[in-house]
Amino acid sequence: GPAAPPVASAARAGWACAWLAPTGTGARLRAESGMAEAGSQIAAGEEKKEWGKKKTKEGSGDGGCTELNPWPEYINERLERYHKLKAEHDALLAERAAKDSKPIKVTLPDGKQVDAESWKTTPYQVACGISQGLADNTVIAKVNKVVWDLDRPLEEDCTLELLKFDDEDAQAVYWHSSAHIMGEAMERIYGGCLCYGPPIENGFYYDMYLEDGGVSSNDFSALETLCKKIMKEKQPFERLEIKKETLLEMFKYNKFKCRILNEKVNTPTTTVYRCGPLIDLCRGPHVRHTGKIKALKIHKNSSTYWEGKSDMETLQRLYGISFPDVKMLKEWEKFQEEAKNRDHRKIGRDQELYFFHELSPGSCFFLPKGAYIYNTLIEFIRSEYRKRGFQEVVTPNIYNSKLWITSGHWQHYSENMFSFEVEKEIFALKPMNCPGHCLMFDHRPRSWRELPLRMADFGVLHRNELSGALTGLTRVRRFQQDDAHIFCAMEQIEGEIKSCLEFLQAVYGVFGFSFKLDLSTRPEKFLGDIEVWNQAEKQLENSLNEFGEKWELNPGDGAFYGPKIDIKIKDAIGRYHQCATIQLDFQLPVRFNLTFVSHDGDDKKRPVIIHRAILGSVERMVAILTENYAGKWPLWLSPQQVMVVPVGPTCDEYAQKVRQQFHDAGLMSDADVDPGCTLNKKIRNAQLAQYNFILVVGEKEKASGTVNIRTRDNKVHGERTVADTVERLLQLKRCRCKHAEEEF
Numbered sequence: 001g002p003a004a005p006p007v008a009s010a011a012r013a014g015w016a017c018a019w020l021a022p023t024g025t026g027a028r029l030r031a032e033s034g035m036a037e038a039g040s041q042i043a044a045g046e047e048k049k050e051w052g053k054k055k056t057k058e059g060s061g062d063g064g065c066t067e068l069n070p071w072p073e074y075i076n077e078r079l080e081r082y083h084k085l086k087a088e089h090d091a092l093l094a095e096r097a098a099k100d101s102k103p104i105k106v107t108l109p110d111g112k113q114v115d116a117e118s119w120k121t122t123p124y125q126v127a128c129g130i131s132q133g134l135a136d137n138t139v140i141a142k143v144n145k146v147v148w149d150l151d152r153p154l155e156e157d158c159t160l161e162l163l164k165f166d167d168e169d170a171q172a173v174y175w176h177s178s179a180h181i182m183g184e185a186m187e188r189i190y191g192g193c194l195c196y197g198p199p200i201e202n203g204f205y206y207d208m209y210l211e212d213g214g215v216s217s218n219d220f221s222a223l224e225t226l227c228k229k230i231m232k233e234k235q236p237f238e239r240l241e242i243k244k245e246t247l248l249e250m251f252k253y254n255k256f257k258c259r260i261l262n263e264k265v266n267t268p269t270t271t272v273y274r275c276g277p278l279i280d281l282c283r284g285p286h287v288r289h290t291g292k293i294k295a296l297k298i299h300k301n302s303s304t305y306w307e308g309k310s311d312m313e314t315l316q317r318l319y320g321i322s323f324p325d326v327k328m329l330k331e332w333e334k335f336q337e338e339a340k341n342r343d344h345r346k347i348g349r350d351q352e353l354y355f356f357h358e359l360s361p362g363s364c365f366f367l368p369k370g371a372y373i374y375n376t377l378i379e380f381i382r383s384e385y386r387k388r389g390f391q392e393v394v395t396p397n398i399y400n401s402k403l404w405i406t407s408g409h410w411q412h413y414s415e416n417m418f419s420f421e422v423e424k425e426i427f428a429l430k431p432m433n434c435p436g437h438c439l440m441f442d443h444r445p446r447s448w449r450e451l452p453l454r455m456a457d458f459g460v461l462h463r464n465e466l467s468g469a470l471t472g473l474t475r476v477r478r479f480q481q482d483d484a485h486i487f488c489a490m491e492q493i494e495g496e497i498k499s500c501l502e503f504l505q506a507v508y509g510v511f512g513f514s515f516k517l518d519l520s521t522r523p524e525k526f527l528g529d530i531e532v533w534n535q536a537e538k539q540l541e542n543s544l545n546e547f548g549e550k551w552e553l554n555p556g557d558g559a560f561y562g563p564k565i566d567i568k569i570k571d572a573i574g575r576y577h578q579c580a581t582i583q584l585d586f587q588l589p590v591r592f593n594l595t596f597v598s599h600d601g602d603d604k605k606r607p608v609i610i611h612r613a614i615l616g617s618v619e620r621m622v623a624i625l626t627e628n629y630a631g632k633w634p635l636w637l638s639p640q641q642v643m644v645v646p647v648g649p650t651c652d653e654y655a656q657k658v659r660q661q662f663h664d665a666g667l668m669s670d671a672d673v674d675p676g677c678t679l680n681k682k683i684r685n686a687q688l689a690q691y692n693f694i695l696v697v698g699e700k701e702k703a704s705g706t707v708n709i710r711t712r713d714n715k716v717h718g719e720r721t722v723a724d725t726v727e728r729l730l731q732l733k734r735c736r737c738k739h740a741e742e743e744f
Contacts, residue, residue: 065190075277081246081249089240100118103116104157106157109159114160118154123141123150175199177293179205179320181227187278192209193257206317208315235275239284270283276290344627351369352369353369355367369639370622370639373633378482380510380736381615406435407434433481441607446597448597455486480618483613484613488608489596493610494539512572513628519564520556520563522563526561527561533563581616585609589609635693638692640670644669644697647679652671670691694711694712705721
């Protein structure tokens with residue numbers, strides 16, 4: 001079944017410092033010539049600066065940490081080795097450029113071609129030839145669709161794109177380079193062992209191993225001061241390809257880098273990047289120099305485990321963000337303050353919706369009001385299922401490990417499953433529904449007349465997330481999904497995908513979400529027949545085109561078992577979240593040997609499975625909706641729809657009677673009969689608690705069987721009979737009106 005994705009995407013493996021790519025075309029040539037391309041525009045005198053002998057003290061000014069004096073010895077030893085290799089490589093590079101350089105053509109996005117020289121001309125020089133303004137604003141280049149350092153010479157005829165900060169790939173590079181700046185500051189202040197330092201969805205982090213002590217938020221000021229100094233120095237980013245055995249010697253002080261080299265690097269050489277005294281294993285690329293980072297903020301720290309494994313070393317993690325100008329950082333800070341006020345954990349406490357307890361980590365306790373929201377969401381999807389031909393099923397929570405071995409999950413996912421022994425057999429709590437649905441499909445012979453067969457399941461799922469990764473409702477161990485699997489024939493894919501897209505549009509429209517669509521196609525390592533893939537991808541394209549919403553192609557990013565459509569929703573403050581999943585699967589039917597009898601009598605016809613969810617994890621969707629609405633729930637989803645407020649004690653009994661009428665009609669209603677509160681105080685309390693409608697009752701209303709209606713935003717609708725008010729609210733609730741208070 002579709003996964004419950006984390007609130008923030010994990011670091012792209014392709015960018016993470018120390019996750020090193022095997023060298024590609026021209027690797028041997030670059031290894032021999034020893035490319036130190038980045039920074040080739042910087043004056044030679046800059047290279048000889050004795051970074052290792054700089055011994056200043058940078059106090060935090062607030063009682064925090066200070067820069068080490070002297071620096072750790074490994075910094076100087078690392079630099080000495082680097083300088084020797086750099087000198088050798090520069091000489092080889094100059095020789096190669098003189099001997100092998102030839103004219104090449106560089107094709108720009110508009111089709112224009114620029115003359116250049118291989119092994120000499122850099123993307124930065126091409127940008128300067130167009131305009132200095134363009135060159136200054138370019139973060140990174142893309143050469144033949146691959147991100148490329150601006151100062152790294154071009155090698156052959158190629159296409160060239162010059163990316164600014166507003167490009168997603170450019171942001172990843174920008175934040176990756178910022179992580180190196182922060183990493184340099186961390187080494188100079190803490191002296192520990194740097195581990196991973198990737199860009200993430202919004203910013204970057206760096207992990208460091210410290211034998212003694214930890215990291216405190218009191219250190220942020222000193223770290224930022226040193227980062228600003230590093231940025232001011234405009235330290236060039238230099239790329240150098242080095243033999244693996246040399247790197248093992250260079251990083252012998254850092255067991256984590258040695259682990260990476262031994263376990264992740266399967267090539268004779270790999271790359272390091274240098275800025276100032278920092279030299280780190282890294283595939284890159286990077287910005288030209290540290291001065292390109294104009295505004296940087298360190299905003300969070302935490303602890304984590306090496307590679308997320310709880311039996312490994314504990315690491316200290318610092319999170320940061322950076323931008324090309326200070327104004328953007330100020331806007332980000334303002335946005336963070338708004339996001340903080342909308343935090344679902346805070347609103348959940350304030351509105352008594354849900355809580356967590358240490359005796360069941362990652363499993364939410366939904367209080368009555370929270371349970372109302374949860375169940376209302378499920379009922380909403382259930383009502384749509386009935387309209388759209390889905391059949392709801394109930395499946396077991398616990399399966400023998402043999403099921404997971406058949407599905408392939410045991411081999412790849414068993415660490416994330418809760419498993420236990422029963423009568424000498426291994427069982428596990430299900431982390432997804434699809435294998436169980438395969439058993440249901442295979443329960444008896446199937447005919448083409450039954451297809452498409454749409455199975456829906458709200459079964460409870462469990463995934464063994466590390467305790468340190470658990471975050472409110474967005475990363476949990478126990479959750480439910482609006483999980484469904486469509487078993488269909490190959491020729492039915494297009495129609496089913498179109499129906500799935502219409503389904504999610506209907507649901508997201510009720511919530512007020514806009515969304516964006518990406519089609520992820522066949523990856524390099526795929527399973528199955530290429531013709532089947534091509535046919536399926538064509539049907540997905542047709543479905544998307546017919547659907548009519550804008551979509552983008554994401555080539556090569558599909559799962560190994562089938563192409564998929566990725567859907568991201570946009571919330572009220574502009575954040576994107578991936579909840580919905582539409583994923584084709586050609587392999588699970590093979591693993592379970594699923595067949596149906598086709599209309600021409602072939603009883604070995606293989607179905608295709610479409611995994612799909614719209615809410616995704618219901619828990620996570622509750623978190624997203626809590627923050628999207630900032631606790632101001634629309635009437636149909638609100639756990640506090642009506643508050644009846646008597647003007648005085650003589651009307652308390654009538655108020656309770658009115659409340660009961662609304663309750664009996666199926667509306668979430670309360671009455672405030674607190675004798676210690678004034679009328680104005682009661683109304684204000686109800687508005688702050690986000691009751692959608694506040695019904696004031698006095699002697700006049702009591703005599704006429706009416707209520708006086710106002711909203712949480714103080715819009716007054718006046719006097720109506722109780723029966724009319726109940727009927728109108730039920731109408732607004734049934735149609736899931738977004739703004740019931742205005743439309744009353």
